[in-house]
Amino acid sequence: MARVQALRCRECGTEYQLQPTHVCEMCFGPLDVVYDYSEVARGLRERIESGPSSMWRYRDLLPIPDGAPLVTLDEGFTPLVRAERLGAELGLRNLYLKNDTMNPTNSFKDRVVSVAVSWARAHGFETMGCASTGNLAHSVAAYSARAGLEAYVFMPADIENAKVVSTSVYEPNVIAVRGNYDEVNRLCSQLAEEFPWAFCNINVRPFYAEGSKTLTFETAEQLGWRLPDEIVIPIGSGCQFVRHRRAASELIELGLVPDGRLPALTGAQALGCAPVYNAWRDGTDRVQPVRPDTIAKSIAIGNPSDGPYVVRIARETGGVVEAVTEEEIVEAIRLLARTEGIFTETAGGVALGVLLKLARAGRWQGDEVVVTYLTGHGLKTADALNGSAGGRRVEIDPTLKSFREVVSV
């Protein structure tokens, strides 16, 4: 039996052969990759542990055909940092941060893009595409360059300058669209029908999305092959969140972790774009679109495709969905930098902000193993901290006298 078998509709169960398509023709539901793990289960843990120091140590659990060359920049296997100082502030003795700012293009997107570009090249595509709030474009540009593929990346025209520069350097076709992310996405889903391109988050999405699982695989391995009690995850489209539920199930089913209990999966949004939080708060899984207005642009998705699943999974696993203000995002970014020496972007600030809010509200006793995913680097959204970065800056003449006059040590 082939390891990677088919695509299956998450809603109605209709199966499709492996192909670049992302929605069920019957009900428009999202398609997921179906595996047969019976032949990889044996000796899996040993193979993983002796694999490369990248997310590709989990290749057996990813949808790239056996033997196909990978397009990789050694993404993943990022540090799981035990956050003692931040934990002390929050009364959490087992707080960990998955530092995905350490990826090749400094966000978790490298995990999904490495899978998408590897899959696309293995299936004869010559051009990559994506609709992006910035991080995905950056990653697609880099991995397309690495693979020698053409790239078209579509972003809202108002995206942070740092993201435009760091994407443009790889010389993709950067298309700045006068509209918000949801409008860019709609345009791209129409383009995907017209052009024979592999759009990461559209027609190759079922494969692309699988890359996110590696965050949770690694977290479990780095904790000594056990799942944490709770994971706090930023929510944009919800695509990543859904994969963590799947990753945790796979770890359990494959016997890689002993405990049969799923971690509580908790979602974090910015109040300026909180359609999933709104649905959670209202006790429904019907997600009503909103117009985004937040500094957390990388997760400013007003019409989140996986939103209903986030609500259901949070409920099922004992997690929650919570949202924070712009001020709380900035406070969280600063607190992290001050206590742990890590600078995360606004989406990471959203996840941390929610961690802070829940900890202060008494959600945890103190001994639970809680992990927060820091999905992108702070330099990507440095503008969000203009005038509020904190720290003390003084200006002096280059003399000892001036130093002594101005600085009290």
Place this chain on the structure above:
Amino acid sequence: MPKFRIPGPLRSLSGGQSTVEVEAGDLRAAIDHLDQKHPGFKNRLLDEQGEPRQFVNIYLNDEDIRLGRGLGSAVKESDEISIVPAVAGG
């Protein structure tokens, strides 16, 4: 006449056509007419309560109808109605 833009996965219903013209005063009537011309559309687009299915996005010109007046939105001669499956993001 108002025009529907049909996405790839639904073109098997419209005989391969990417656009279908309809006569209607509002969006709900437009979908009714589309379903008369090409039976099956209504069931694919709307749920049992007659509301757009969870994974179906409908745009009147460039506006997501769920941000506006929904299926009650008035439809004019020159309007274009797009049906777009939900997509992932980042």
